[in-house]
Amino acid sequence: MRQSRHLSQWLKGINPALNTYATDFEEEGYENLGLVLSMSGAEFAETLEEIGILKHGHQKLLNKTFARLLDDEKVEADDNGEEEEEDKDPNDLEISKWLKVNPALEIYAKDFEEEGYENVGLLLNNDEAEFAELLEGFGPVKPGHQKMLNKTFARLLENFSVC
Numbered sequence: 001m002r003q004s005r006h007l008s009q010w011l012k013g014i015n016p017a018l019n020t021y022a023t024d025f026e027e028e029g030y031e032n033l034g035l036v037l038s039m040s041g042a043e044f045a046e047t048l049e050e051i052g053i054l055k056h057g058h059q060k061l062l063n064k065t066f067a068r069l070l071d072d073e074k075v076e077a078d079d080n081g082e083e084e085e086e087d088k089d090p091n092d093l094e095i096s097k098w099l100k101v102n103p104a105l106e107i108y109a110k111d112f113e114e115e116g117y118e119n120v121g122l123l124l125n126n127d128e129a130e131f132a133e134l135l136e137g138f139g140p141v142k143p144g145h146q147k148m149l150n151k152t153f154a155r156l157l158e159n160f161s162v163c
Helices: 007-014 016-027 041-050 056-080 095-099 103-114 128-136 143-159
Strands: none
Touching: 007 016, 007 056, 016 056, 041 056, 041 143, 095 103, 103 143, 128 143
């Protein structure tokens, strides 16, 4: 799976000089391409500055490559005809399986379950502000993980209607 590819491999593949940023990405919670792909182009550009990638040439190359990668992923997703979440019952979707959207997020399964969220149906009783507050209760959450969790939760809200 392309998204599980380690970020350092991606950076090195673009240009060996960029591999020096792998640790910076990882410290912010972007351990793999799936987490990076959860961002929009504007968010990616902003994240580069936040993690300290300030050299214009490096930013330009990373932004250009990221845009191409996003386009490739959209085409691949369309070709695969991915199953939509709304076809499932949210009460049947365990939190641990929901978090498998990206392996780096699985570490939060226990936190959700300890707070009484064993399945997605229970989680959907929150709005986005309540979800953000829930994440704060987990202790330090890496920025990349937080962004991915928030986006994934927002998608859940869009895909499932709560009675």
